[in-house]
Amino acid sequence: MIVLMTNAVGPVGEALGEREPFGPMKKLDHDQLVAEQQRQLVQPRRDYSRSAKLLFATMDLVYGKTRTLEKFRVIEVVARVPYMAWESVAYIAMTHTSKRPDFARRVYDRAMVARFEQDNEQWHLLILEELTSQKRRHWLRNRVIPQVLAVAYYQLSWMMFVVNPKWSYRLNADFEDHAAHEYAHLVEENPQWEDEAFVSKFEADYGSYDNLADMFRQIGYDEVIHREESELMMTQPRYR
Numbered sequence: 001m002i003v004l005m006t007n008a009v010g011p012v013g014e015a016l017g018e019r020e021p022f023g024p025m026k027k028l029d030h031d032q033l034v035a036e037q038q039r040q041l042v043q044p045r046r047d048y049s050r051s052a053k054l055l056f057a058t059m060d061l062v063y064g065k066t067r068t069l070e071k072f073r074v075i076e077v078v079a080r081v082p083y084m085a086w087e088s089v090a091y092i093a094m095t096h097t098s099k100r101p102d103f104a105r106r107v108y109d110r111a112m113v114a115r116f117e118q119d120n121e122q123w124h125l126l127i128l129e130e131l132t133s134q135k136r137r138h139w140l141r142n143r144v145i146p147q148v149l150a151v152a153y154y155q156l157s158w159m160m161f162v163v164n165p166k167w168s169y170r171l172n173a174d175f176e177d178h179a180a181h182e183y184a185h186l187v188e189e190n191p192q193w194e195d196e197a198f199v200s201k202f203e204a205d206y207g208s209y210d211n212l213a214d215m216f217r218q219i220g221y222d223e224v225i226h227r228e229e230s231e232l233m234m235t236q237p238r239y240r
Helices: 011-017 030-042 050-063 069-079 081-096 099-133 141-163 164-186 191-195 212-233
Strands: none
Touching: 030 141, 030 164, 030 212, 050 141, 050 164, 069 081, 069 141, 069 164, 081 099, 081 164, 099 212, 141 164, 141 212, 164 191, 164 212, 191 212
């Protein structure tokens, strides 16, 4: 059941409260999560586009190449925005295709998938925000620049999708592939997490895990699914 953390719950909130929360894309058990992490550690990375390489280089320049939780928080700030852009384009398209119900329904289905993926990325961000909340943050480096990166990435994803959806899906596949590999290495570099409990305000939403390492492995696996979805959409980029 969805738990709404608000004092004012109206009829829509009550209706949502009767539904199971949409947390991980596909929840795996410990052994499966370890196997997926090992697969990412040995799997070659995608041949990243110039746009993706520029984004990754910018993040390394600003936040360093060391894998820190703060850097992953910034990654999650940016990760949501392609799905927001695709959803926005889809709703505009539905407005102009409402006289073709079958086509409009297919557009809606794409919007719904983008919404689920966006919500999943939002849990990642909230958990990373929670884990880094006690650390001091520089207002420019850790607050302003992530938002600037997110806005720029949104605009680029939106424009690419309008001109040629395949470009936007490829950029997202690159980003999610990068994230999946980085999470696999993050867990590998922090073996102490195997003995650290995952305790979170969002546990009811994102799920319970044996330890903090498995929670991060699950996030990494979510990114794998996002990548695979975008790779599939690259083969059928237009609404059909």
